Amino acid sequence: MRLKTLEISGFKSFADKTRIDFLPGMTGIVGPNGSGKSNISEAVRWVLGEQSAKSLRGSKMPDVIFAGSADRHPLNRAAVAITFDNSDHYLKSDYTELTISRVLYRNGDSDYQLNGQSCRLKDITELLMDSGMGQDSFSIISQGRVEAIFNSKPEDRRNIIEEVAGVYKYRKHKEKAQRELDDTMAYLNRVEDIIAELEGRLEPLEEQSSLAEDYLDQQKKFALLDRTQLVRQLHTEMDQKRTVDTAVQEKQTQVVNHQRSEQKQTTTVQSLKHQQTDLLAQKDALQAKLVSATRLVEQSQGQVNLSGEQQRHQAEQRQQLEQQLTETQDQIKDNRDQLAAVQEKLTALTAEMATVKQAIHDLTKATDPRVLADIRQQIEKQRNTYFDQKQQVANWRNEQQYLQQDQERRQQAGQRVRQQLTTLQSDATMATDAVAELTTQATTMKNCLNQAEQDLDAEAGNYQRVDQQYQGLQHNWQSALEVYQRAQTKVASQQAASAEYGGFYQGVRAILKQRERFRGLLGAVSELLQVPDRYTTAVEFALGGQLQQVVVDDETTAKAAVGYLRKQRAGRATFLPLSTIRGRQIDRNTLSLLHSMPGYLGIGSDLVTIDAQAQVILQYLLGTTVFAANLDNAVAISQRIHHRYRVVSLGGDVVSASGAITGGQTKQNHSSVLRQQQELQQLEGSIKQMKQQLAEQETKIKAQRSLLMDSEKRRQDLQATINERQPQCRQLDDRLANAQTTADQAQRKLAAAQLEIKQATAEDDDHKATELIEQIKTGEAAIAETAVRVKELQARLATLGTDQEAQQATLSQKQAWLAGAKERRQQQSATVQQLTSDEAAANDRIQNLRDQLTQLDQQHALTPAAAQDQLKAAQVDRQQIEADLATTNDQLTTVNDDLAAAETANQRTSGLLQLANDDLQRAQVQQTRLAALIDQQQNQLSEKYSLSLAAAEKDVSDIAPDDLAVQLKLLKRGLDEIGTVNVHAIDEYHEVKERYDFLTQQRDDLLTAKDQLTTTMTELDDQVKTRFKASFDQIAAKFTATFRQMFGGGTAELVLTDPADLLTTGIDIMAQPPGKKFQNMGLLSGGERALTAITLLFAILQVQPVPFCILDEVEAALDPANVTRFARYIHQFQDQTQFIVITHRKETMVQADILYGVTMQESGVSKMVAVDLDQETTTERKPS
Template identity: 30%
Template sequence: MYLKSLTLKGFKSFASATTLKFEPGICAVVGPNGSGKSNVVDALAWVMGEQGAKTLRGGKMEDVIFAGAGQRKPLGRAEVTLTIDNSDGALPIEYREVAVTRRMFRDGASEYEINGTKARLMDIQELLSDSGIGREMHVIVGQGRLNQILESRPEERRAFIEEAAGVLKHKRRKEKAQRKLVSMQANVDRLNDLTQELRRQLKPLARQAKAAQRAASVQAQVRQARLQLAGYELAQLAAAHEDIQKQVHAAQEQRELVVEQLEQAHILHAEAEQEVARATPAAEQAQQLWFQLSALAERVAATQRIARERADNFVELSYQGQDPDVLARQAERVKSECAQLDENVEIARQRLENIQEEVSDYELRAQEADKEHMAQVRAIADRREGVVRLVAAQEKYNEQLKVVAAEIARYNEQLEHSRSRSQDIEKRLLESEQAWVQAQDAAQPLQEAHIQATAEADAAEKRLEQLRAEQKNLEKQVSRLESRIETLQAAAPRAHTSYAGSSENKAAMAELVPLANKMKMRAEYAGQEKALAAALGFFAEALAGAIDDETLAQLVSQPGNVTTIARQTPGDTPWRLDADLPAQTQWLLDALTIDSGYVVAVTRLLADVVLVPNLDLAMEVINNDPRLRAVTYDGQLIGQGWVQFGQGAISTLEVEAQVEVAQSELEVVQAQLAEIAGTFSGAQTAAQEARVAVAQATANMRDHNNLIAQLERDVQRLRGEKATLQAEHEKLADHAQAADIRQVEVQKHLDDTLDRLARVDSDETQDQELSTHQRDEAFAALSQIKAMELEAKLALRSSEDKVRTAYDRLRGLERQINYERQAKAQFEQQMVRKRQQAQLAQWVSDKATVLGQQLSEVLEQAQRDREDKAQQRAHWSTRLQETKSAHSALQAQHKRLSDNVHALELASTQASVRLEEARTKIFEQLGVPVEEIARDYLPDSDFDEKTVREELREAEKDLNALGKVNPLALEEYKALEERYDFLANQLADLERARQDLSDVIEGVDKKILQLFHDAWLDVEKEFPKVFSTLFPGGQGRLVLTDPQDILGTGIEVEARPPGKKVKRLSLLSGGEKSLTALAMLVAIFRARPSPFYVMDEVEAALDDVNLRRLIALFEQLRQDSQLIVITHQKPTMDIANVLYGVTMRGDGVTRVISQRMSPELRQSQTQQSQPEQQINEED
């Protein structure tokens, strides 16, 4: 594909029809400035769809029409036709040659044609974009385009690659779809508003339509139900008034009977109160006495136990310390060693004194020799220097002697004071050490007393914890048994005593008790309640009580739960069956204890029941006498032709038996708990006394330990003071010795000065040669004797150390002897005291044993007395509670009956008033005479008031819920519903269309991403190659600003020409910038080739070297694409296949002259230009 021709009519300076026929390869357009060369480029851009007037170098689009020049008048339209050779099928159109025409008129109207057929601008743009020619015209490159590349932002540079990759067409599709989405959203919002408004209107219309349909039927139901209920209400009120009158008479008679019973119960209650008043003080006194004796017995037992432990813990011990006599003999030996060492010290001291005398002689000789020598030397010097300095030295030494003498006197005074303080501290230290040792010795008895008290307290606490654990265990058993009793009582089946009849009948039912309370198994048959419950069956849950025939008849006539009542019939005589029973079996009635008033009722139930131990005997009984029933201990009931077995719900009889067993266990545990309470009180007292003893022993030991610690601190403090004082004494002695030395030295210097003065005054002194032989011999002898003196001092010091050590051992032995003697005496005293304490403890243990035996007998007697009196009080308390309960029950019954009589009388009056009010109200509300209602609407036997009232309530509720009825609501509802359905369908269609557009946008995004990514990789790869061609030795690359966002990332250009380190485009020269921009464009051209490219004077700013490099790129590009080059450069003209010359005469009209260039001519021109190129490169 390539541009075949371009025809211009009235376009800018082309006033006459002009046709440029292009060839494949490079077509060069040349001519002087202002001749209209660039108008050819503008025509190409315009015909391919350019819409920007500024891009076409005009102020408005009408400027492209020839405006007139000279004698030429302005034209009315501009027309450009571009003919494209499509023989390779690059354009998606079924033509080998495509002619695109665009014309514009003065009025601004435009026309587009493709091969003479009318078309749209979009059709032309999409047709060209499929061949790589986008709307932005990246194939047309001029100076403005290069500046645009250089000055654009990174995000704008990516548009060049997008256009080359064919992305812009897809972007336009995306933008168009997005615009449609936006416009569609307005329609969707409008439809949503309409449908919501219709839904809001439909709901009340639907309710009104429904209400109109139901209104008539509901009103008829309401009137019918009200008439039926009015008849029922009249009948019920009349019957209730008659029934209440009967109840009033019955309640009055029953109240008179209860008054007589209440008087008799009051007498029995007063008698029980008197007996309880007599029994309670005696029982409490016996209880208190038993508690006191129990506590005393526990204290005696604890005392006996502690005394026995103290007696058993005594052991006769011998003294474990060192023998004082042995230590005394060791001390005598150490004294002998001290005497011998004293003699050695005296010998060493005598030897040292002798040597020191010799040292003094030798020192004197050496000093005299040295003095003589120095005197001679100084005399010579003094005669030279004069006597003035010697006199001054004499005065200085005299002053120093006075100062040193004062220091020596002060030091001697301080040493005397230090010796006095040392003696005082030594004395106090000795006293403190003795007191410390004595205190440590006295700590042993206190520790033993504390250990013994702690052991006794632990034993008492252990005994107390044991009793407390037993008490808690018993309390847990009491709690467990009480909980079990409560659980059993709660789990016991409850007989139905509720009654919906009159208050009199309710009171009669409330006085009934379970039948199980009127019978129980005999003691020898305890635990067989399961058999009794099985034999009774459902009668086990029956009620029992005195009830008259009239009340019974009323109870039976009223509806309610199934109720079984055993009536009290004391006048009847029970009867028994006569039958022979096998061994180990007996009548069940013989195993029961039955209340006298209910013997007949129970006998009627169980007269035929035999109690047997197992199933075999049961079968034998039934086989012998089919009239009988047999029940086993496990609750298996057998009769002729039937058997009952298995586990069912627990019966009242079984519960009562288990409750009785639990109560018996509870009484035993409570008695044990009361018994242990006394023992626990005594153990608490003994433990408290033991704790007090431990606290006292702990306090004594703590106080004594504090005393020992204080004495130890005093000893350490005095030892520290002694050491400090000794160090101060040694320091003062050193200072005094140093002062003595300084005094001797100053005196020596003074004597030397006086001698020198004497020698200076003597005229006999003569200068002579000095000799040192005599002085050297004297000092050598002095050194030898000094060494002997040092050895003697060391020997004396060693002997003194041995003596000091021996005397320290002697003093330590003497202190140890005194300590061991005192410790042995104290140990013997402690053993005597412990022996006495053990004997006393044994005596106390024996006495406590006897007293404990006596207390045990007294305690047993007190226990029996306490139990007897407690039983008496419990008996009368129970009797009192029974009489009180009976009296209270009768009082409550009397009150209930009185209240019932009053309530019934009041109810009778109220019933009469209600009946009259109901008649008046019914007539006023329904407008129907009462006689007519009583005749026509009396209730039938199957009339259900609850159902009718429920129907009336529902009907009234529906009628009220309907409110005001709109008769036109149904028609309005149907019309509105049809409109709502139509809009809903339209909205659904729009939603589907919007989803389709969203899918299109998503697909376009994927396509754009793929196209741009592939194009970017190719351009990125080509740019370094192109850049290295234009800048040999340089480096350049393209970089994405945001690689993570391929759809929005920009492109940065990095260029580093050879010999430079800069990469920013702004730092490059003009020519370098142009070449860099061209490098980017050429990289795009090579990555995504287009059929043709237009270059408008892009090499104008280049020198010959760079021009040759650019021409080389042109040579590469024309292998795949057609190049139309607007140029002034001769080298560029040399490579062109076709050369167009553009000229303009004075009439302002452009004319074109063409010349086809032969290959031989181009080659010769190229060879002629090579020397020039070489010269330029050398420059």
């Protein structure tokens, strides 16, 4: 395999697309410092996957994109493509030619391609792994890497041997195995924790399971006898109830008769009360009229006395008002004349002020100092331009002088090389071919090895896929297990809270905890309801605290519970006795109307279910509650049914029967007892599903583990084959390297000389000189134009300064007149305001005088005769009112006597009715008690045994009554002694036992996997030790031999710092150049250290040849004699390794088959110049 081409575009200084063709043999890249030579080696490193911007001499990766120059804009992308001839399939690919491309955009986007197809960086890394061309390989060696060999610590120096030994993939496998071991140990710890937890649960669960089975057996016997007792009690109580029903009917007839008599008497009393009320109202009205008539008589008497004097006073007052009105009107007329004159003066003054203001504005603008400042700024700007132009012309003259000196220097250098050219041409020789038979054998063996490695990679991919699936199943199982355990913990917590009745009121919680004390206690309303999720919120807000009301069979149980709470001082609770609670329902007409309303969902008692025995409670609580979709629908429905029933929305908004609306949302969202019970039920259902899913996942894990073991066996077989063939390949490579010959040194000297002659005759110098002359002429013309513009601006500045002085004097006069005019206008405006105010006040006085005259016109004084007639009429009206009042008092006395007699008779009848009602109530209480007792016992049959009375009669015992009580007592005592048992312990024990067995098997598998991983890591360490030691021994031997050749004598050795620990040992380099003592390389001179480091690199290349090697100024620190040795020694590898040498040393140049020159004719932009030394032609590499 060899490197064919390198294409660079936009990478660092290579702004234009540049293509470099690499031919067999040694290629030299030369050029002055700063021309961009090293950018070529960095481009190769970058396209092969380098990720460190620092190693590419940048701070961040976009720094590799061409940043622009004085004449060019920055580019937006950098692209590099490298092409390999892979006809020998050195790289593990079916392609005979491979092109790796990398593109980076300034926004950070990047793309990798392999033969034009997008790929991942990982794909390129895997392709180059163990090929000698990956990161940190010996395919690219810079001067810094040479220095690192003698500057690094012994422990860091071992990385060089590891790279040769190819232990990178083993270390990767070990790191992967270590990660798998860590994961396995973490998982093992979790499994052991779970097993420890299950072990602690198994023994108690086994005991609980046995106890629960005994409990269930005794409970079955107790249930049979309990049913028998309930059936017998029911028959006795039903007989008693039939007798009480007859007595209730008789009492009800008596009550009805007394009610009819009472109703008639009440009607009579009400009629008399109405008459009494009417007469009292009539009396009050007559008394009020009498008071008014008396007051009118007194007023009429006063009018008779005052009528003459009033007429005289009104005449005098009219005369005074008319005189004041005439005087005020004359005053308004004079005021208006004066106002018109002042307003005329004010208008003229305002117009004159506007004219003066405009003149002031024009003068202010003309005298603005900013005008002069602007002209001065223009003058300064033109002066700066003048000096910049002068500086630019001076720079061009300096560049012209430098160009002339550079031409003279290169002509002298070319003259020296031409004198040596004839001698160099006579020394040229041809190179010999490599041994074809060894090449064929090596190729065949490598193909076999590549095939085995491809098979191993394929199997590794299969193993990785199966392992990923296995790990995924394990991860999913672990995640599911954790979710299952969290759910179990949450259920246990909620069950514990439910057992303690968390969320219930104190009194309710106390009763429910002692529910076994009360035989007729069914439970809290929230326990008995079954509410669909959709209606949970609506039911919560509709019932509120009623959810915590306790349902009991009758009042007896309720009273017992209340007594218990009072005795224990345990709080309060509300009880709903089934014997007394009556259901409620909506009338048919309203129900029919509701069905036609939008948003109507139904009646609460129809949407929610309850235990059958408590159906009446549901009707009582929700029988008249309407459910609506939202608040708008709820309000509309409530209005339509005239607020007769409560309406609740799904969001919990309540429209009560009174019309009140309750709604909103609190910040805290505490779960009600109803929602807590629903959440507990949902969690228990989820746990069942999780348990089934865990079992299915455990089955899949077992099957996947079997596939994983099979794949591991195939991988081990393939690895054994590879380990056998790799040493054979290395032996053939060594024999082939020794058979290859060196190239002709004279040919390379000739090529170097020709390149130097070409550089001495640059083609574009004349063009550059002509261009500089034109630039200087243009610059001098621009300087003259700028000087003229400066003089013109200075003359304009002087003229403006003189004009502004005269205009400033005029401006001051105008401003003084304007200030006085403003004061005069303010005085005149005040006068106008005062006159206007006086006129408004006069108008107000005129209106007031006219109002007073109008009032006098409306007042007419009565004559003495008219006043006397009015008095007589008032006295007659008063006498008539007094007669009507006497008649009304007589009627009121008669009605009061009749009303007292009727009320006495009604009270006697009400007493008889009360006695009859008391008798009826006592009978009904006894009837209700018997009915509730019957209902309670029937509910007990239904609740406990899900049986009706008829069905229970078929499944009873024929035991005698006395024996029945004894047996029930004994069984009850036995159940009490057993106490509370967990009946779910039977199923839970079997579940935990099954889970314990599965996890135990998992633990055994994990322990086996742990041992296998530990063994694998030990084997990998052994492989690293073996390969490291073998490579070290080979490199050490080659290093000693190569050292003698490079130094012309002396000796050197590689020494392990800790031979007992081959995994961590460092490497020391001991050397003895000719004429010096044997010492550590760090004590040598700088040049000797550099040559020793280069010697080590050559020794490594002999042990592990690479297809190509880029040497970036590695010989820079050597003296000329050592550079010659270095360059000659390269020829020993040119047939097995393609060398690209970046140098500026002439001794290296003469050894190259082809030279590329890197120039920077344009500032900041690199270009290539190629010299084919065989054809003796020179061409410039133009941008593609």
